[in-house]
Amino acid sequence: MKGLDYTKPLSLYIHVPFCTRKCDYCAFYSVPLASADRSWMEKFVSLVIAEIEALNKDFGKPYRTVFIGGGNPGVIGYGNIRRIIEKTQENGRSEEVTIEINPENVSKEIYSLFPLLTRVSVGIQSMDDDVLLHLGRNARRRDNLRALSILSESPFRWNADIITAVPGESVETTLSDIESVASFSPGHISFYCLTFEEGTPLIEREAPIGEEAEAVFLEKGWARLRELGYEHYEISNFAKPGERCLHNLVYWNLGQYVGFGPGAESSVGYAMVTSMRESETIAEYLSSPALMCTPLSLQETEEEYLLAALRTKDGIDKAEYEKRFGHSFSSVYSDAISRIDKDSYIDSNESFALTEKGFMTLDWIILEMAMGL
Secondary structure, eight states: OTTOOTTSOEEEEEEEOEESSOOTTOOSOOEEGGGSOHHHHHHHHHHHHHHHHHHHHHHOSOOSEEEEEESOGGGGOHHHHHHHHHHHTTTSOOSEEEEEEOGGGOOGGGGGGTTTOOEEEEEEEOSOHHHHHHHTOSOOHHHHHHHHHHHHTSSSEEEEEEEEOOTTOOHHHHHHHHHHHHTTOOSEEEEEEOOOOTTSHHHHHOOOOOHHHHHHHHHHHHHHHHHTTOEEEETTEEEOTTOOOHHHHHHHTTOEEEEESTTOEEEEESSSEEEEEOOSSHHHHHHOOOOEEEEOOHHHHHHHHHHHHTTBSSOEEHHHHHHHHSSOHHHHHHHHHTTSOGGGEEEOSSEEEEOHHHHHTHHHHHHHHHTTO
16 A cells, blocks of 8 residues: 555554434534435445455554444444454454444444454433434434443443533533433543534534633533543543543554545555545445545644644653654744743653643644744
8 A cells, every 4th residue: 555654553444424314513424324325335345345355465464453433333233343343353353443333323232243342432422302402413312321321331441422512502511411421431431512514504503602612611521521530631532541542542643544435534654644535425435446645745744743642641752753753842843832821731851742721722732833844
C-alpha cells in the first residue's frame, strides 16, 4: 500500500454504512435500511472481507487495533460481524477489537463474539426520552437501560457515549445522564457537545445554544465524571484506570490506520503521512472501490500531529516529536506558548499538554501554535 510504513503498527477502521434511520444531527455518510437495496448488505460484507484479505497478505502482521463503526454495525447481524472480525485476525490477535452499536441492537447474542471482540461502544446519548426524541434517536430510555444492563454483565470492556448541550436540555439533565450511565460501571465514557452540521434536519430547525452556555455544560459534566472516578484523558473522553480506548489513541498519536467502507479515512506513514479516502457512496464503493490518496508534506504532517496530540491529557511527547520531525518542540513553539495563558498548559522537559482550561480554548491554541510552523 502506498505510503505504508511496514516498521510501524497498523490499525483498521471498518465503516458499516447502514443504519435503521439517520439521527437528526448525523452528518456521517449512512444509508437507512428503508432506502437501501437489500443486496447491498451482503455485497458490502463480501467486499470488505476481500479488501481485508488483500491487506493481510500485504502487511503480513497482526493489526494493533480494529474498530467497526457506522452507521450502525448492529444492523448487519452478529454473523456478518463475526465474519469480518475473523478475517482481521488471520495474521494474529489484535490488542483491541471494538464494535460501535446502538442500544436497540444490543442483545445477549453479542456475548458469542467474545473473545474475538474485546470492546463494545454503545451510543446512549441521553437517558431522557425528551432529549432522545429531540435528537431523532431510535432508542428510548427503556432501550438504553436494557443495553446498559446487558453490557454491564458482559465479558467485554465497554464504552458509553453521552451528548450534552442539547437545546432545551438543562445541566441537571446532563448530570443525571452521567450518573445513570455511570451506575452501570462502564470503563469508559465519551462526553461531548451536540454538533450542528450542514445538511442535517437539526440545523434546519434550530441553532446551537452558544459557546458560553456549552462551556457550563462541559465544566459541570467534567467535574461530575472526575468525582465518579473517570480520568479526563482526551477532550471528549473519560476512562477508569487501564480502560483507555487503544484505537482512539492511534488517532490521537497520529498512528497508522487503514479504513474500509464508503467514506472511510486512512492515514499511513510516519514523518510523512499519506491520507486516503474511500469512495463517497455505497453504490460507488460496491461498483469500484477506490482510494483517493493525498500525500502530506512534513509540515502538513506536523500540523496534523499537533491537532491530534493536543486533544489528549498526555499531550506531545517531546522526544517522540523530535524523532518524528527532526527538530525540537521548543525551537518551533516557544514564542507561541509565551502568548498562551499559563493556566492553559503544562510544559515540562518531557512533554507539553493542555489543562482542562486549555481544552476549552483548544481551537485558538492550535491556531496560535500552527502559525509558528
